Structure formats: structure tokens, C-alpha cells
Amino acid sequence: xxxxxxxxxxxxxxxxxxxxxxxxxxPGRLSEIVGPRSSGxxxxxxxxxxxxxxxxxxxxxxxxxxxxxxxxxxxxxxxLSALLWVKCGGRLRVALSAADLLVRCPGFxxxxxxxxxxxxxxxxxxxxxxRAVEGGDTILIARSARHREGSPASLVLAxxxxxxxxxxxxxxxxxxxxxxxxxxxRARPHTLSPRGRGQGEGxxGEGxxGEGxxGEGxxxxxxxxx
Amino acid sequence: MTRIACLLTPSDPARPTLLRVALAxxxxxEDAGAGRxxxxxxxxxxxxxDEPRLAARLRAAAAAAGVExxxxxxxxxxxxxxxxxxxxxxxxxxxxxxxxxxxPAPLSLLDLPEATATRLSRWGLRTLGELAALPTxxxxxxxxxxxxxxxxxxxxxxxxxxxxxxxxxxxxxSAACEWGLExxxxxxxxxxxxxxxxxxxxxxxxxxxxxxxWTCRLGDGRVHEGALTPAVPITDADSVGGLLRLALxxxxxxxxxxxxxxxxxPVRVAPAQESLTDRSRPAPRRLTxxxxxxxxxxxxxxxxxxxxxxxxxxxxxxxxxxxSPLRGEGRVRGGDRRDTRDASPTLALRRLRPPVPASVTLAxxxxxxxxxxxxxxxxxxxxxxxxxxxxxWGPRPWLLDxxxxxxxxxxxxxxxxDGSAWRLEGIYD
Numbered sequence: 001x002x003x004x005x006x007x008x009x010x011x012x013x014x015x016x017x018x019x020x021x022x023x024x025x026x027p028g029r030l031s032e033i034v035g036p037r038s039s040g041x042x043x044x045x046x047x048x049x050x051x052x053x054x055x056x057x058x059x060x061x062x063x064x065x066x067x068x069x070x071x072x073x074x075x076x077x078x079x080l081s082a083l084l085w086v087k088c089g090g091r092l093r094v095a096l097s098a099a100d101l102l103v104r105c106p107g108f109x110x111x112x113x114x115x116x117x118x119x120x121x122x123x124x125x126x127x128x129x130x131r132a133v134e135g136g137d138t139i140l141i142a143r144s145a146r147h148r149e150g151s152p153a154s155l156v157l158a159x160x161x162x163x164x165x166x167x168x169x170x171x172x173x174x175x176x177x178x179x180x181x182x183x184x185x186r187a188r189p190h191t192l193s194p195r196g197r198g199q200g201e202g203x204x205g206e207g208x209x210g211e212g213x214x215g216e217g218x219x220x221x222x223x224x225x226x
Numbered sequence: 227m228t229r230i231a232c233l234l235t236p237s238d239p240a241r242p243t244l245l246r247v248a249l250a251x252x253x254x255x256e257d258a259g260a261g262r263x264x265x266x267x268x269x270x271x272x273x274x275x276d277e278p279r280l281a282a283r284l285r286a287a288a289a290a291a292g293v294e295x296x297x298x299x300x301x302x303x304x305x306x307x308x309x310x311x312x313x314x315x316x317x318x319x320x321x322x323x324x325x326x327x328x329x330p331a332p333l334s335l336l337d338l339p340e341a342t343a344t345r346l347s348r349w350g351l352r353t354l355g356e357l358a359a360l361p362t363x364x365x366x367x368x369x370x371x372x373x374x375x376x377x378x379x380x381x382x383x384x385x386x387x388x389x390x391x392x393x394x395x396x397x398x399x400s401a402a403c404e405w406g407l408e409x410x411x412x413x414x415x416x417x418x419x420x421x422x423x424x425x426x427x428x429x430x431x432x433x434x435x436x437x438x439x440w441t442c443r444l445g446d447g448r449v450h451e452g453a454l455t456p457a458v459p460i461t462d463a464d465s466v467g468g469l470l471r472l473a474l475x476x477x478x479x480x481x482x483x484x485x486x487x488x489x490x491x492p493v494r495v496a497p498a499q500e501s502l503t504d505r506s507r508p509a510p511r512r513l514t515x516x517x518x519x520x521x522x523x524x525x526x527x528x529x530x531x532x533x534x535x536x537x538x539x540x541x542x543x544x545x546x547x548x549x550s551p552l553r554g555e556g557r558v559r560g561g562d563r564r565d566t567r568d569a570s571p572t573l574a575l576r577r578l579r580p581p582v583p584a585s586v587t588l589a590x591x592x593x594x595x596x597x598x599x600x601x602x603x604x605x606x607x608x609x610x611x612x613x614x615x616x617x618x619w620g621p622r623p624w625l626l627d628x629x630x631x632x633x634x635x636x637x638x639x640x641x642x643x644d645g646s647a648w649r650l651e652g653i654y655d
Contacts, residue, residue, distance in 0.1 A: 018571055038638040042574040042655035058507045058549075067576040069652065070532035070543050076572035080532050084548045086520055087528040097523055105516040107508030116576070161636050164607070172609045175630040177573050178638060178654060224573035226654075 021182060021220050022048050026154055027137045030130045034120075034147040035159030040180030041143055042067075043076075043224040044159065045112055048141070050077035057109030060084040060102045064095040064118040084108075092118045096125045103133045103140050113142045120148040127152055147185065158185040162221070177225040184218045227321060229277065230388070231267040231299045232306035233284060240293040245391060247287045251280070257391040262307065266388055267299055281316040300324050302384035308335055324382025329355030336376055342369065354380035395431065398489035399423045406445055406482040413442065413483050414474055418467040420488035425463040428490060434459035435490035438466060444481035452477060456514040458549065459493050465511045469518055476522060513549070538616050539624055540642070540651065541577055574655055575640065581649040584641065593629055593641060598650045603633035611643070630654075 025031050025048065035041040049059050054077060061068055066087045070080055086102070088095040092115070099113040113129075115121065121129075121142060130152045133140040147156055162179040166172040231252075233244045244263040248255040251274065254266035267280060274280045281297040288295040298309025300319035308331045309317040319327045328335075331354045333346060351357050358380040365373040378384070399420040407413045417440055428435055436459040442450040454473045460466065508516070520529050530545030584598035595604050610629030617623050628651070629641040638654035 037653050038636060038655055040573075040655065042576055043571060046574045047571050065576075066579045067652075068532070069541070069575045069577045070534055071541075072572065072574045073532070074534060076574070080534070081546070081549075083531055085530060085532045085545065086524055088524055089528065094523055098520055101516050101519050101523070105508050105512050107513070164632050164638055166607065166609065168609075172607060174609050174612075175638070175654075222571055224571050226573045 018047060018220070018222060021157075021222075022051050024155060024157075024184075024187075025139045025141060027139050028134055029140070029154035030126070030133055030152065031139065031141045031155040031157070032147065032151065032153040033141060033143045033157050033159060034145065034185065036145055036161070038164075038178065039159035039161045040178060040182065040222060040224055041157075041159040042114075043178075043180075044157070044182060044222075045114070045141065045143055046073050046076040046078065048110065049073060049083065049112070052109045052139075053079035053082040056082075058082050058084070058107060059110045059112065060086065060108050061112045062086045062088065062095050062099045062102065062114065064088050064092065064113070064115045065090055067114065067116060090118065096121065096129075099129060099140070099142075100132055103129060103136070103138055106136055106138070108138050110139045110141065113140070115142060115144045117145055120144045120146050120151070123148065123150050126150075153186070154188045156185040156187075158183050165223070175226055177223055179221065179223050182220045182222060227268070227301065229267040229299060229301060229321075230303055230306045231265050231281065231284060231297060232303065232310040233263040233265070233288060233295050233297055234307065234310040235261045235288070235293050235295045237261060237293070243291045243293045244288060244295060245393075247284065247291055247293075249391075249393065250287065251284060254388050255391045256388040258303075264303055264306065264388060277318045278316070281318055285316055300327070300382070302379075302382045303386075304328065304335060304379045304384055305382050311335070325358065328380060328382050329353065329358065331355075333357065336379060338376070342372070342376075345369075394492060396489070397424050397427055397433075397435065397492055398487060400485065400487040402485045403483055406484055408482050410474060410478045413479065413486070414471050416486055417470055417474070417488055418463075420486060421466045421470060422463040424488055424490050425461045425466055428461045428492060431492070432494070433492040434461045434495045436493045437491040438470070439489050439491075440470075441487040442479045442483045443485040444479060445484050446481055448481060450479035450481070450483075454518070456518070458510040458514060459495050460510065460514060462511055465514060468515060472518060472522070507549075517548070538614060540614065540626065540628075541579070575652045576655050577652045578650055581642070581651050584648045584650045586641065586643075586648040593631060593648075596631070596633070596639075596641065596648075596650070600650060601633065601637060601639060601653070603635055603637070605631045606634050607632040610641075 033041045033044060052059055059082060061083060063085060066089060068085060073083065074080055086098045088098060095113060095115060095118065099111060102108060102111045129140060160181045162181055164178050165176040167174045167176045233248055235241065235244055238261045241257065241261055241263065245255060245257055248263045248265040252265040252267065252270060256264040258264055267277065270280055274283055277299050281299050285295055285297045296310045296313065296315045298306045298313055298317050300306040300309055301321060301324050305319050305324035305328055308328055309319050312331060333343065333351060333354060335354065346357065357377055360377065362374060362377060365377055401416055401420060403416065407416065437453060437455050439453040444450060452473055454469050456469065531548040533544045533546040535542040535544055578600065582598045582600050584596050586593045587595040593605050593608055596602065608629050608631035611627035613627050615625035625645060627643045630638065631641055632638050640651040642649055642651045
């Protein structure tokens with residue numbers, strides 16, 4: 001069977017690597033990245049921001065703790081001029097309100113709600129944001145340290161720290177990076193909006209299980225480089 | 227016979243004031259930049275007297291406006307400029323005397339390109355008179371038409387007419403309220419009406435506005451003023467009306483409103499060609515409303531596009547306006563950008579702002595334990611110190627010894643010592 005050219009992934013696209021992982025986030029749905037400190041969750045967010053801004057998309061970053069490091073984002077390849085940074089000064093309600101406003105403004109390819117230690121979100125906020133983002137093309141991702149039971153998030157990725165990587169023998173000379181594991185903690189079957197199929201066709205049918213991905217429990221081991 | 231006056235000030239920022247002074251004396255004014263303003267001085271004798279009086283009056287008017295200036299009047303712009311620059315402050319070159327007056331003047335009056343100035347200097351030319359005396363045909367052979375133009379200027383022949391300058395049109399509407407408006411709703415409605423009229427005029431002129439201001443004169447003589455700055459220049463009356471309502475509800479006038487004035491600051495916006503291959507981006511109208519609501523929520527200094535400053539000082543960042551006019555033009559510090567598909571994933575640092583003071587225990591000069599308001603634990607591995615410093619030549623030198631450490635619970639963080647105290651700068655995630 002012939003495969004249309006426009007549906008072919010670009011050269012260098014790795015379905016099993018970080019490209020496949022970044023393609024999982026469904027447009028028009030709330031997703032979550034959870035994990036403790038130094039688990040690689042923020043690095044995953046920056047990789048996604050870099051990927052989206054490189055393709056011309058606009059990204060809004062609601063920063064609950066004012067923790068974004070623009071130098072790290074630039075090093076990851078993000079176009080900072082396509083990034084709207086909203087600093088919330090550690091105020092949870094302000095961060096939730098800002099995210100609510102942004103997901104209701106069509107045109108942003110990605111809205112990140114980085115709560116870190118402020119979170120997890122109250123259940124009512126979860127539902128409100130999920131409703132607000134439904135029907136659009138925006139990917140909404142909440143980043144927090146812990147997952148709250150009852151969250152309506154369509155995709156929950158759990159980040160886990162494996163080991164830091166150091167350069168040099170004893171004594172060590174510098175921190176080279178971090179190895180972490182990203183796993184699908186939960187994936188609902190309806191994680192795909194009609195316009196997202198080109199990017200996340202692996203989620204069609206019976207959710208993640210239908211296209212060769214193993215769905216919940218599937219893991220990626222990633223090496224983040226400093 | 228045309229007579230031209232030149233108003234010259236050493237302070238270019240004062241040029242708008244000179245333009246207003248010139249426009250008060252003559253209907254034809256040219257903004258020549260670099261602190262120079264030319265005006266048509268022909269036929270003004272009946273209003274201001276002879277030319278020396280006119281020149282003195284112009285200089286006095288500029289001084290009254292707070293601008294130190296000199297004035298020259300001649301038949302050509304170049305001679306008027308020479309008279310203003312080289313004269314005693316007020317100088318009138320008699321009709322027909324431009325060439326003779328310009329002859330001893332230096333060539334630098336012509337604002338020559340560097341290459342031409344060097345060439346004329348190699349020919350041994352120093353003054354306009356020497357340039358004017360050269361054979362025109364030979365000059366054309368060597369410098370082309372530009373050489374002939376320069377020679378005509380050196381002879382005081384300036385055929386180019388004045389390029390008329392006009393002040394920016396005022397987009398302002400006012401209304402008096404006969405009975406006084408005591409509640410907010412009628413004030414909003416009247417201002418929306420004024421805004422609609424201003425927006426219609428802007429649209430008819432092919433302009434947009436990047437700032438809207440209003441003034442409410444209150445019954446007790448006080449004045450309530452407000453302004454709103456949309457994220458992108460707009461002319462849409464509905465958008466302006468919505469933003470106006472938000473702004474007035476946040477800060478209403480405290481009193482009975484007797485009169486209203488609404489004005490816009492016009493800007494010319496080049497139409498952008500949409501592309502079928504570009505990804506969608508927020509519509510300006512929706513984005514403007516959203517950004518204004520966000521500003522009301524978090525403050526104007528907490529929202530924007532992050533930009534890296536040209537320094538190695540840690541966490542040296544600024545917030546640029548969003549959406550950025552420099553989109554995609556490599557605002558990032560040189561060499562930092564990568565092709566995201568070829569790059570290996572980058573480890574992110576989560577900054578602690580401000581850095582958290584920490585108490586660090588040392589053993590053999592190396593940190594072995596840290597205690598702070600955010601993190602506490604035993605250090606199982608660490609590298610450092612990485613010394614970073616800069617701006618030792620300026621008033622705010624900085625020097626830090628940075629350590630990357632791993633705590634017993636697996637947390638990777640960055641510590642820094644500034645010579646007197648330790649602090650926790652961020653957490654790798």
C-alpha cells in the first residue's frame with residue numbers, strides 16, 4: 001500500500017525515541033507531566049517547546065514558581081521570541097487563572113502550566129482547564145511534582161530519575177547530564193482530536209495500544225545533556 | 227527668488243521643538259534630521275519684518291522653547307546651513323551672495339560619503355570654493371553625476387525643493403456632558419462612542435494606534451486620566467471598547483464626569499502577507515484582550531517574551547514585548563541555538579528566584595552537606611568550583627564559585643558561593 005508523502009515522518013524522526021514521545025501529547029486535551037525534583041520533567045517540557053517553536057508555533061508558559069531558565073530553553077533550541085512567559089510569583093490561583101485565559105485564546109500551539117511544588121491542581125481547576133481546551137488545537141500540559149487521583153488529564157507521563165552522568169574519573173570534573181525514565185502513567189483512549197492525527201497517529205483506535213505502542217506502562221529512557 | 231532659513235541645534239532630540247517653532251513662522255518646513263530644520267523664508271517680510279529680524283525672532287522663539295540654536299538665511303539650503311553653523315548665531319547671506327559666502331567653507335558641510343571625502347582630500351581640495359572651481363566635465367568623468375551635484379551645491383545652486391513636513395494628525399474626540407455622569411456605565415458608553423469615531427478616522431487614514439488615552443474632567447475640577455496600550459496596534463472599535471471597559475472598571479473616575487476626551491497615538495502598520503504554510507498564531511484582537519487581562523492579573527513586569535542579555539552574568543534576562551517584532555531573527559545569544567532535531571536533549575535548570583541562602587558544610591574545601599529553606603541533605607557527589615566573573619571594570623562587578631552537587635535523595639542542584647555566603651541557585655530537572 002502506498003504511503004502518502006505528506007503523512008511520512010521527516011528524516012531523522014525516531015518513533016521509538018524522543019520524537020515519538022513528544023508526538024504523544026494530544027491537541028485539545030489536558031496532559032500532565034509528573035515527577036519529583038531532578039526527574040527530567042522540565043527537560044521534557046523544554047524539548048517540546050523547542051520542537052513547537054522550531055516549527056513556527058507559539059507557546060505560552062505559565063510559570064507558577066518563576067523557575068524557567070531562558071538560557072536552558074535557548075540551549076534546548078527554543079525560539080524565545082515565540083515564547084510568552086507569564087510569571088506568577090508562587091501564587092497558585094493566579095497561575096490557574098492565567099492558564100485558563102491562555103487556553104481560551106486560540107492560536108497557541110502549546111500552553112504549559114508549570115506548578116512544580118505549588119501543585120497538584122485542585123480537581124475543579126482540572127475540570128475547568130480540560131473543558132476550556134477541548135475542541136481547539138492547543139496542547140495543554142500541566143507540570144507538577146505529584147499526580148492527583150481523579151484528574152481528567154488524557155495523558156499522564158511520569159518522570160523518574162535514574163542516575164546523573166558525570167565527566168572525569170575520581171575526582172569528578174563536571175556534571176555531564178542526567179539519565180531519566182519517562183513512562184506513560186495513564187492514557188485515555190480518546191486522546192486524539194481529529195486535527196492531531198498527522199502527529200500522533202499512534203494513538204488512533206484503541207488508544208495507545210492500537211498502533212504498536214504498548215500504552216500505559218510504556219517507558220522511554222532519555223539522556224539529558226547539560 | 228526663494229529664501230531659505232536654517233534652524234540648527236547641537237541637540238538632535240530637540241529637533242521636534244525646532245519643527246514646531248519653524249511651523250509657527252512658515253507653512254513650508256523641512257525636517258532635515260541631525261538637528262537641522264529648514265523653512266521657506268520667502269514673503270515673510272510683511273509678518274515679521276526684514277530677514278535679520280526674522281532670524282533673530284526664530285532664535286528667540288527657540289530659546290523661549292528651551293532650545294539653544296543658531297539661524298542662517300540664504301538662497302540655498304547649503305548656504306543657510308553654513309551661515310547657521312559658521313556664523314555668529316544669526317546670519318543672513320545677501321541675495322546672490324551664496325557662492326561667495328560658501329567659497330571658504332570646509333567640504334565637511336556637504337556630508338560627503340567617506341570614500342568621496344577621501345578622494346577629494348587626495349586631490350588636495352579643502353574648501354567648497356576649490357570644488358566649485360573644478361572643470362565640470364572632468365569632475366563628471368571621475369565622480370559621475372554625484373560629482374556634478376556636489377559641485378552645484380558648492381556653488382550655492384540647490385534646485386531641490388523643500389520636502390514639506392507635516393505634524394502627525396491629531397486623532398482626538400471630545401464630548402461635554404451637560405448633566406454630568408455619576409455612574410460608570412454611561413461614562414463607558416460615551417467613551418466607546420468617542421473611541422468608535424477615532425477608530426473610524428484611523429481606519430480611513432490607513433493607520434492603527436498603539437496607545438489610547440482618555441481624560442475625564444470631573445465636577446470638582448479634578449481630572450481623571452487613563453491609558454491603555456494594546457499588544458499590537460489596532461483600529462477595531464469593538465476591541466478598543468472592550469479594553470476600555472476593562473480599564474475603567476479596574477480604575478473608575480472618582481466623581482461626576484463633566485467632559486470626556488479620547489485620543490489615539492497613530493502608527494502605520496505594514497500589512498502582513500499570510501502564509502498557507504505558517505502555523506496558526508493568536509489573532510491580534512483576541513491576543514490583545516488576553517494579554518491585557520494577564521497584565522491585570524500578574525502585572526506588566528511579569529509577562530513578555532524572555533530575552534537573554536549580552537553578558538555572562540548568571541540569570542541575566544529581560545522581558546521583551548510579546549509578540550516580538552524580531553520573531554525568528556536569532557535573538558538568542560550567539561551560538562546557543564541548535565537544530566532541535568539534531569540536538570541531544572538538553573538538561574533544564576529550574577532557577578530559584580531569588581537564590582535561596584544556604585548553609586553549606588565543607589570538608590577539605592568541598593561541600594559535603596547543605597541546608598536551606600528549599601533543600602536539605604547530605605551531598606554524595608559534587609563538582610566544582612567553576613569560577614565565573616565579569617564586569618570587574620564597571621560599578622557592579624560579580625564573581626561566583628559554582629558547584630553542581632547531588633544530594634543523598636538524588637536531587638541535582640547548583641550551589642554558588644559569592645565570596646561571603648552560599649546560596650542555592652537552581653535545581654536540575
